[in-house]
Amino acid sequence: MATVPWLVDVLRAAGVQVVVEGDWLNRSAGSSFAPIGVLWHHTAATSSASNPHPALNICINGRSDLPGPLCQALVDYHGVFHVISANRCNHAGVSRGSGPIPAGDGNTLMIGWEIDYNGVNQEMTAAQYNASIAATAAVLKRLGRDASHARGHRETSTSGKIDPSFIDLNTMRADVAAKMAGGGGTWSSVVDNSTAGRFAASASWGTSTYSTQRYGTDYRFAEPVAASDAAWYKFNVPATANYRVDAWWPAVSGYNSATPYIVSTTTGNRTVIVDQRATGGQWRTLGTFTLPAGDANRVAVSRWSSAAGLIVADAVRLTRV
Template sequence: MATIPWLVDVLRSAGVQVVVEGDWLNRMRPGSFDPIGVLWHHTASTSSATNPHPALNICINGRPDLAGPLCQALVDYHGVFHVISAGRCNHAGVSGGSGPIPAGDGNTLMIGWEIDYNGVDQEMTAAQYNASIAATAAVLTRLGKDASYARGHRETSTTGKIDPSFIDLNVMRSDVAAKMAGGTAWSSIVDNSTAGRFTASANWGVSSYSGQRYGADYRYADPVAVSDPAWYRFNVPAAGNYRVDAWWPANSGYNSAAPYIIATASGNRTVTVDQRATGGQWRTLGTFALPAGDTNRVAVSRWSSAAGLVIADAVRLTRV
């Protein structure tokens, strides 16, 4: 049976923080293991800064209904990779096929990261996301595969798995591809609660109603034909092209044409989105040329002719 004894060295060489959990080189399930890709999961456990890896023991030792180990590595709240196994693990089940990953035995075909968050009212942290991107890029490079060989469990599952939730898997793969291409990996998230980075008038209320929110809460306002935007301030490190992603909770009572304004190098650009749908995940607004500097860069405007509350939650910039 093949193993991947190079895993720890590859992760560390990519700048990923690694903790080795016991006899990882010899902890594995019987059966074949000849991986061609990486599979992303969430654990369904609630992690936190003070309890960063609540599912670690289960991932090592398994459950009454499923013997461990349950992944090659667990990614904790702080983005630390806890390496559990160099061999076959019970994480993927049967693969129905997705992208270049064929149908078959998923535990043979894929290396599994269990990202420790609950996936119901908690999304992965920025540290988990960034570490997962770096680790996946490094491992796929070692395997001689491109970013399309990274999949989410919900894409390969034949039993209706939903993990990893609250993430656009195409965007995640795009970030892996950029990392593999040696592009600048600078990325920054501003949430409505980010100190010194978000400003809005008193007309914007605060709500934690939707479980699809990013962070603890989000802002909302009635649409009106006045200039009263909520601004997100970013310190863009260098002039270049940046992908702008937005996160909003979706609800039938929210706005169908919410305007996002991006202050680009050639003037303001406006992109409207339907906040009644596709919530609880990063949605790409486009790629724009941005100048360097620390200033208000993206806004959500109330100036919409559509009915429904306008939502301001989180915005992410990523250099591409």
């Protein structure tokens, strides 16, 4: 049986803040463990600055239907790694295979991070993302594997798991690769229309689940008018820098062909017009802009369009470039 008694030292050497949880060297969920990759999860618990690791006890001790430990480390709201086990953990279940990770026993094949956020109306914090990138890069180096061995549970699950929500896993792997190559990694954040405290729209914006191309559980819509009445997406931008702005909308032939997206930059608002009748169900790049640091409304969908058809507000992503 392999173990990873080096985990704490490797994480700390990578600049990750670590808290050791009890007898982590001996805590185990079985004897078959020969990891070749790292698997990302979210806990489905709602974390906050005042309650940064609500799922920690469950991750250590397990549930009535699944004995602990449930991960090698839990990543709290502040990006602190709570190291739980150096051994096999019940986090992955059966792997259907993804990238270089073969089908088989995921608990044997992968080291697991449980990132403590709910994944429904809460995304991971920038601190969680950045710490998880640094930790994943360091562990994969120690294992002698490349960034393709970093996967999300939704990529390997045979039972329809959705975790980790609200991140692009290809972007995650690119950030891990950059970190492994000596770069600083890349900050990225997604705000959906259902992200708590991050989306604001007037009562004129309805809610729909009509299109299966939606991001998340639903999206917002409104008729075009000769007024902005914008739906705003709020981001906590970590530093004044250049950011790629991507938008996601469900495309329907009757939707608006000239939907205005507004980006609040360091030099004022910039407007980008998109056709929401086409290229839906995927990230579409609006452009790269210099955004100021701070927690504020950064991107909006405006109703001010001369074209016919419903205007949709679904999800927006910022990525530092």
